Amino acid sequence: MKASRRLEGLLVAGVAVLLALLVISVIILAVGKNPLLVFSSLLQGAGWLPKPKYAGGRGVLTDFMGLLDAMTPMLFAALAVAIAFRAGLFNIGVAGQMLAAGFLATVIVGYSPLTAVLAKPLVLLVGLAVGGALGAFVGFLKARFNIHEVVSTIMLNYIVLYITSFFIKSYYIDPVSRQSRAISSEARLTLMNVDLGGLSSRLPLCFLLAVALAVLFYLLLARTRLGFEIRAVGKSRKAAQYSGINARRTIVLSMALSGCSAGLAGVTYYLGCFNSILPAELSNIGFDSIAVALLANSNPLGSILSSLLITTLTYGSNYMSSTAGISEYIASLMIGVVLLFSACGGFFQYLLGRRRKALELDKEATGGAGIGTGGSSGSSNPGAGAGTGDSPGSEYDQDAKAAGQP
Amino acid sequence: MNPIIIDGLSFALPLLIIAIGGIFSERSGVTNLALEGLLGFGAFTGGLCFVLITQILPMDSAVAFYLSFLAAALGGCAFSLIHALLCIKLRANQVISGVVINIAAVALTGFLTVQINTLAFAGASNKFLLTTAPRFSVPFLCDIPVLGAFFTKLYPFQPLIVVLAVICWFLLYRSRIGLRIRACGSNPQAVDAAGLSVGRIRLFAVAASGALAGLGGICFAYSISANVSPSIYFGGGFLAIAAMIFGNWKLVPTLLACLVFGFARSAASQLVLLLKMDSSVTDLAMIVPYALVLVLLVFFSRNTRAPKALGEVYDKGQR
Numbered sequence: 001m002k003a004s005r006r007l008e009g010l011l012v013a014g015v016a017v018l019l020a021l022l023v024i025s026v027i028i029l030a031v032g033k034n035p036l037l038v039f040s041s042l043l044q045g046a047g048w049l050p051k052p053k054y055a056g057g058r059g060v061l062t063d064f065m066g067l068l069d070a071m072t073p074m075l076f077a078a079l080a081v082a083i084a085f086r087a088g089l090f091n092i093g094v095a096g097q098m099l100a101a102g103f104l105a106t107v108i109v110g111y112s113p114l115t116a117v118l119a120k121p122l123v124l125l126v127g128l129a130v131g132g133a134l135g136a137f138v139g140f141l142k143a144r145f146n147i148h149e150v151v152s153t154i155m156l157n158y159i160v161l162y163i164t165s166f167f168i169k170s171y172y173i174d175p176v177s178r179q180s181r182a183i184s185s186e187a188r189l190t191l192m193n194v195d196l197g198g199l200s201s202r203l204p205l206c207f208l209l210a211v212a213l214a215v216l217f218y219l220l221l222a223r224t225r226l227g228f229e230i231r232a233v234g235k236s237r238k239a240a241q242y243s244g245i246n247a248r249r250t251i252v253l254s255m256a257l258s259g260c261s262a263g264l265a266g267v268t269y270y271l272g273c274f275n276s277i278l279p280a281e282l283s284n285i286g287f288d289s290i291a292v293a294l295l296a297n298s299n300p301l302g303s304i305l306s307s308l309l310i311t312t313l314t315y316g317s318n319y320m321s322s323t324a325g326i327s328e329y330i331a332s333l334m335i336g337v338v339l340l341f342s343a344c345g346g347f348f349q350y351l352l353g354r355r356r357k358a359l360e361l362d363k364e365a366t367g368g369a370g371i372g373t374g375g376s377s378g379s380s381n382p383g384a385g386a387g388t389g390d391s392p393g394s395e396y397d398q399d400a401k402a403a404g405q406p
Numbered sequence: 407m408n409p410i411i412i413d414g415l416s417f418a419l420p421l422l423i424i425a426i427g428g429i430f431s432e433r434s435g436v437t438n439l440a441l442e443g444l445l446g447f448g449a450f451t452g453g454l455c456f457v458l459i460t461q462i463l464p465m466d467s468a469v470a471f472y473l474s475f476l477a478a479a480l481g482g483c484a485f486s487l488i489h490a491l492l493c494i495k496l497r498a499n500q501v502i503s504g505v506v507i508n509i510a511a512v513a514l515t516g517f518l519t520v521q522i523n524t525l526a527f528a529g530a531s532n533k534f535l536l537t538t539a540p541r542f543s544v545p546f547l548c549d550i551p552v553l554g555a556f557f558t559k560l561y562p563f564q565p566l567i568v569v570l571a572v573i574c575w576f577l578l579y580r581s582r583i584g585l586r587i588r589a590c591g592s593n594p595q596a597v598d599a600a601g602l603s604v605g606r607i608r609l610f611a612v613a614a615s616g617a618l619a620g621l622g623g624i625c626f627a628y629s630i631s632a633n634v635s636p637s638i639y640f641g642g643g644f645l646a647i648a649a650m651i652f653g654n655w656k657l658v659p660t661l662l663a664c665l666v667f668g669f670a671r672s673a674a675s676q677l678v679l680l681l682k683m684d685s686s687v688t689d690l691a692m693i694v695p696y697a698l699v700l701v702l703l704v705f706f707s708r709n710t711r712a713p714k715a716l717g718e719v720y721d722k723g724q725r
Contacts, residue, residue, distance in 0.1 A: 031521065090501055141700075147707045150439060150501070151651060151699070154644040158696040166689035280689070290505055327530075329517035336510035340488070343506045347496040 009297050012348050016341035024334050038324045045319025046312040062201040069190050069204040071311040076210050076265035077289030078303040080258045085298040087254035088234035093153025094262045095286020096160040101130040101263035102270030103164040110183030119187040127267030128260045135259015143248035165280040179276040189272035206268045217300035230254045291339045410672045411555035418668025419567045420625035424646035425660050426574050427618030434611030435591040435715040439504030440489045441619045442643025443511030444482045448620020449627040450515040451481025453534035453634030467537050482620015483613050490612040494605050497719045533635035539628040563625045575657050587611050591713030594720045604720045648699045671695045
């Protein structure tokens, strides 16, 4: 049952993506371009297909490593959104947490004369600490003062944005690029111009770390006590509280975990993909990651796939707009439409769930002794209402059920 | 003192109309985080209307100016129907739907602006240029010391917003539809039992919130930057949401919250000017309204009473 429901989630996400591609194709046609050409140049730009010609020392692999480099912060950010989501919290402050972590890591480590062995782990640590602290602060505001995390994270986004902008413009500005001064290459988390089989390319050092974190979050949610508590609080804070779970502590902890992951996203973005910070600008990753997590239905493992997809859209769009002659905005439009359809995904799953329930009822009615075996997986073992949480979609079923709860 | 009141008011009133939009939607039980996107889309359609009328038809820009408000309200209303469709019909998570609409609005308005500019006006600019709105002072009243500032250098949309706010108050608290909207937010089952369609009432409320947010969007476009560009997404919608939560989802306290934000913002920037500080300090002054929201929320959030059925999909079968 569980496996089939997970498959269902994949199916729904796939349908959402396909529908989105269809809609975008129509838009591209309306603008007077060939959608196939646009999509293939998108894939070429993202390193999935070979381009017609390359500059010296570059190749498909160069583009693909660039894609992985861009995907690393995206995956961290998506995990941040996903883990908060599972606790019933909506962290739209990922962009701000990223900026705060990236800024402090830049100032503390990026401008220091430390050697690579010391600097790189220190950058990660600063990212973890700053992001985690901001996340925990939001969790604290929610748990202690009942401040909605959506409002507080957005306010913090702007506060972080303006503070960092002030400091960068006043103290760390590079007069030529109008960005913060470049960090030392010792502290940078992406190695530049690495020789890979004769091709010069980027080497994102933290890509495997991001994948490992996805697995770790998955195991945490599925196999540990804290993970169970997070899911239980996410389903119903009151019910979790009554069953003896310290909901406040869980909220603070899950926001801290989310913030840690966002902090890692920040350092791999500002001190990895790039080596400086543009003042007064939040990264798009902070918001695109919501799309990624949503598409994966907040499943950490699914986030790997969906961040690969969304990064392909954003990373390939540059090449696409220059070769196919279509505005780069089409990429963000694509993400928007994917999001719209995956937001409807809950409805498809609701329909599927209703059909399944009806089928089961039929079975029970005809089979007779269906108690215990014929019930949905939710009722067959205690606590599994939350236990099925890692199959995508149960969140939406739950929303429908929650309507009647006090 | 006067500039603080003048600038504060011109920021607070558009914020108020957006927040009232939020009240409509949330009192009917539909969480509306989409206000930011709705105001952006409203500003886009309003700006488009203005540009089309002034550049294609040889028409007076005053006509275009007023028509653009209508277009903004219609645009915001139309875009909010997506939110209504997702939340009411398709049973999507309302928070997710709101955020999705924000992201979609940023992408769509950006894309369309560039496309339209390249097609119609031969330039791949990402903004529509508006005129600076004419400002006026009420004769006699503006001569009163201190209080006169409330009647000085007004944008034409400010009295409009005040009138609309009064109408909205009447609609919400003294009319049949208002009662129904509020009932949908606290006890949709009762509304259903009374033989009314919860979905239809919520649809009306969300559409109204879209229209009001769109209107607020074009007001911001005229007063802040005199153009419609991606910078319209500066967080006004979220500030409005914060003001609404402050105001406990009630109209008059929300007005006070909006005034506090507006005056805090203008006071901070006036302070920077007054102390002759470096312009980079303006960035720090910009923090004030946002930080103030956080601090005030610490004190007020405990007593907040959200509409009881807020954020829940109405399911006839549930009790």
